[in-house]
Amino acid sequence: MACPSPFPDGDFVATFDPRLFRESSETALALLEEHLADHSVRGLNLTDPAVLLGAARALMTTESRHVAKFDAKRLGAILDLYIRTGIPVHSPGYMGRQFSGVVPLAAVVDLVSSVVNQPSSFYEAGQLPNVAERIMAEELNRFIGWEPGTFAMVTTSGGSLANLTALLAARNQHFPSYWAEGTAAQGAGGRPAIAVGADVHYSVERAAGVMGIGAGQIVRLPLNARRQICVERARAALDEARARRLKVFCLVASAGTTAVGAFDPLDELAALARERNLWLHVDGAHGASLLVSDRLRDRLRGIEQADSLTWDAHKMMYVPAPCTMLFYRDRQHSLGAFRQKASYVFDEKPDIYTELDSGDKNFECTKRPMIMTLWTLWAMFGPSLFAQKTEYLCRLTKEAHRILESEPDFRTLHVPEANILCFRHHPAELEDKDVHRFQVAIRDRVKQRGTFFVSKVDVDDVAALRVVMMNHQITTKHFRMLLDEIRRAGQELLGTERTPHQRTGHE
Structure with missing residues (x-):
């Protein structure tokens, strides 16, 4: 009996030809140059x-028996x-x-990421992306202001997922048994609740739904004339929530609301959060990028007191979507959102390589090396x-x-x-x-x-x-x-x- 050939013989092989890649890329680049x-x-x-x-449909091949x-x-x-x-x-x-x-250079890097295809949740699969995450965390923290070595950052595919992840970490800190026991872990302290500004992004309410926290357990805080959370009236709203046997564990502030771009008073809200023992999460998906500017940074005064921060680079850092960074003031909190074992990805004995893994900190197992677009621009232009x-x-x-x-x-x-x-x-x-x-x-x-x-x-x-x-x-x-x-x-x-x-x- 003849042995099968060790080489593929299908006509699909031609689609992987590097010369075809160049030809198709040149077609795309000519169109995009004209577009730009x-x-x-x-x-x-x-x-x-x-x-x-x-x-x-008219542009689709009619060939079905062979690779066109x-x-x-x-x-x-x-x-x-x-x-x-x-x-x-x-x-x-x-x-x-x-x-x-x-x-445009970011798009070139995104093309390279697509070709080399290195999922970045684990160092062994995407070495440079994981190093770049560490570098960008340190670079951007210069504008946030946390003590070096005490904080953590992980990338996620979009601000909605970052908000969900941060809220999970906050919930699990306040309700340690919730991950294993679900709603049975609520105990006599009341139902878990989240306090938000009235103009908060809809992803926060979606996250609450995913977590099993109903819309009735979202405490909407009143706004002032500038459409910021009104701190004094927020106290009354939190008191009312407590009377309804709601246990608010997280206060979500906005740094650039989607509706009008308002920035909540983070320093005052941080004081309120400490007073009430609340996790302060800042949804800075849109406005966190103002931190990079000496002229605009004061909009986020008090950001260093937040427990977590969502920051979308695909908004005001001008890179392809998605590219979101989720920061934690306490690096240990970054381990609190997810608690599980999976022998096929999580190593039993951590080493210098797994130290840079983020798979245990984010929802995604396969994750695009999204940080590469931002890091390359930062490395090239500053x-x-x-x-x-x-x-x-x-x-x-x-x-x-x-x-x-x-x-x-x-x-x-x-x-x-x-x-x-x-x-x-x-x-x-x-x-x-x-x-x-x-x-x-x-x-x-x-x-x-x-x-x-x-x-x-x-x-x-x-x-x-x-x-x-x-x-x-x-x-x-x-x-x-x-x-x-x-x-x-x-x-x-x-x-x-x-x-x-x-x-x-x-x-």
Whole structure:
């Protein structure tokens, strides 16, 4: 009997040819270079899903019996469709969300990470990524302010997962038996509860649900006029929670709320947390990056007193998503979120290599080496890259606020603390009862036109237009162009919504 060949003989082997990698990469790079060079003002060009579905299906090979041969034109068409149907984050017309256009070099590093494919939860699988995590933890802690060697940092795939992980660590510290016994471990002390600001990110409530803490056990703390947690009124809310037999174990503060970019008073909340024996977690997914700037760092005054901190680098450090860092003030607390054994990944005898493992500290076993994009930019350009761009975006947002204040048909809702600004278009003839639906309709109409992309948010249960300045290509000229676009949309809506009686002006 003939022995089987030790070499693969399928036609799939050709897809792994390094020369094919170069050819396909050059196709992609040519399209992306053109994409990055386009500074035209454009927003989101929404495509009918049925049309896009048809276009995507038309690009698929019909070969099924064999591996289809590489078709450069097909690849170019696929990539072109991908680029054209995405949000143009590098355009001055994009002002709608908190994810940004990336520093192009970071995308190159992300490509390398995809090719070498080194999951980074364990040192042996991703050596440099784990070393880079240690370096970035130390570098960024220079701005947080903890004693070197006493804190810990782990990367997670997104701020939502970081918030969940921190809340698990906080719960397990206050309810040590909960991991093994579940709700039976609550005892006579009351039901576990989490205190949050009224504008907290929805991921915190989701995390509570995942942990078995119902929505009724989330204590929402009142806000002040700046939409920050009001510390004095928070005390009364915590007292009321205790009367309801809720045992609050964690206070979640925000450093840059998603709604308006507000920064809670961390130093005052830290004092309150100590007074009530609460874990203080800071969701700084958006705003923690301000720490890198000497001019903006005071927004997070008191951050060194937090027990944990979520920090998204894929927001205001301009790297591909996801890249989130979860910091713990006490390094021992980083071991508290998960408590289990798995012989196939966790070594029985720690050594110099396993000391850098993070698999026992984060939910993910297979985790992208996301830190590589951030560390490479830091290594190549230093912290000033991030500080300068962030400072520009915050100055731009303040100037946009000043412009709105001078326009009688616009109403600002807050003084921006970072790069998020919420406002309403309110022409003189608009009745108060119509303000909500008017803002929603304007946002939809502006989006459909495809020149600008802005978001909306409800502030005090009334819709507002929301811009997030993430692109340094944007200037005040572009913001004034946006206001003109909003006015045109508003005039059209008022014209179509008036009755014939109103349009003629007759009584």
